[in-house]
Amino acid sequence: MLTRRRFLRTTLLGGAAAATGVYAWRIEPHWIEIVRRHLPIRGLPDALAGRTLVQLSDIHVGRRVDDAYVIDTFQRVAALAPDIVVFTGDFISYDDTVFDRMARVYRYLPRGRLATLGVLGNHDYGHAWSHPEVAARVTEALAPFGLVMLRNEVKDVSGLQIAGLDDLWSHQFSPERGLARLDRGRASLVLSHNPDSVDEAGWDGFEGWILSGHTHGGQCKAPFLPPPLLPVRNRRYTSGEFALSGNRRLYINRGVGHLLRVRMNVRPEVTMFELCGEAHSTSSEQGDD
Numbered sequence: 001m002l003t004r005r006r007f008l009r010t011t012l013l014g015g016a017a018a019a020t021g022v023y024a025w026r027i028e029p030h031w032i033e034i035v036r037r038h039l040p041i042r043g044l045p046d047a048l049a050g051r052t053l054v055q056l057s058d059i060h061v062g063r064r065v066d067d068a069y070v071i072d073t074f075q076r077v078a079a080l081a082p083d084i085v086v087f088t089g090d091f092i093s094y095d096d097t098v099f100d101r102m103a104r105v106y107r108y109l110p111r112g113r114l115a116t117l118g119v120l121g122n123h124d125y126g127h128a129w130s131h132p133e134v135a136a137r138v139t140e141a142l143a144p145f146g147l148v149m150l151r152n153e154v155k156d157v158s159g160l161q162i163a164g165l166d167d168l169w170s171h172q173f174s175p176e177r178g179l180a181r182l183d184r185g186r187a188s189l190v191l192s193h194n195p196d197s198v199d200e201a202g203w204d205g206f207e208g209w210i211l212s213g214h215t216h217g218g219q220c221k222a223p224f225l226p227p228p229l230l231p232v233r234n235r236r237y238t239s240g241e242f243a244l245s246g247n248r249r250l251y252i253n254r255g256v257g258h259l260l261r262v263r264m265n266v267r268p269e270v271t272m273f274e275l276c277g278e279a280h281s282t283s284s285e286q287g288d289d
């Protein structure tokens, strides 16, 4: 027989589970955190000190990510008036209607005053990450909105060299080509979607920061524990900052979008870096709703 105490306990537990589910589905996936950090770069030209670089990643425009949420995020980034904007891949989750959606959403793509650059992720290569024609279309669709896609290429932005490496899982990653034109004596920064790419051969003495995404921070995790699901070989690469061999540092952004719409203890992220010379080596971190 259902006692009053058991009834209350069952009701409370059921209510808590339902509230947690609603939170993880309706609230947290759209509760963007603007993470502010310093980005110390050796040899940074004086003119770039104090300038801002916003990193956006894993937007995943498609059926599972709310268009209005992405547009709102883009407008919030534009309001920050960043000097440089970089996208670290997974612009879309591919389906045959995604290009119409792209045209509607990426119309609001926030641009940097000095540059707006991106690299491709595995999802930008369509099904099984194996359709270069989809990646070409993604690249073409974004160009009218001011985004320059770097496909194993380097772009000089007011004396800062930004190298963009193509995607690892779609077998387009080529640090040999992408880093070949970097002048090692000058300030540089690398964009590469998949954090596992840092452990591939071909980095050839590159020192400095690599900005990546891809993991979404695992999307869900228990407090104080690593996320159980991560699409990386090296499970150390969750989110945030990591020291690497060869004087390299990695930053993994948790992404704006999602695959399944569920996030728990892993809020979506926009990173707002302030560029500084390497002497300024303390990187601060603070959230801002």
Ligand SMILES: [Fe+2]
Pocket (backbone or CB within 6 Å): 058, 060, 090, 121, 123, 214, 215, 216, 255
């Ligand atoms: Fe992604």
